[in-house]
Amino acid sequence: MNLKPSTALRNEYRQVATLAKASGEPIIITNKGEADLVLLSVEAYEEREKMLDHRASILEAEFSRLAGAPTYSVEEVRSRLKEKYENA
Incomplete structure (x- = not known):
């Protein structure tokens, strides 16, 4: 600094x-x-904003998980995506 x-x-x-x-x-x-x-610099500011937005979305997801929102394993997500692509 x-x-x-x-x-x-x-x-x-x-x-x-x-x-x-x-x-x-x-x-x-x-x-x-x-x-x-x-x-x-504008570039550094925008990069920091992206990082902070990303951290906020991770924190929001963690709060949702702790509040009892359903979670899915990687395998479950892949299976659901595969099913959607096949039916599209």
Whole structure:
């Protein structure tokens, strides 16, 4: 993780943007020595959003399973899919 003062956004925008894109890591922007903002490239942001969405869907499925929703083995799923394809 990189730290940059807020003046770097104004004076060195291109270098900061290039660093964000090249590293794929968050850049912490400071104001008066205190962490103020986080800067990410669009690609890194979208990748994080995908990961968080995926984790949320896994967590939702686990909550459903714990609440008693039916579960299926791999063999059961394959059998059901095979049956659907044969009847399609």
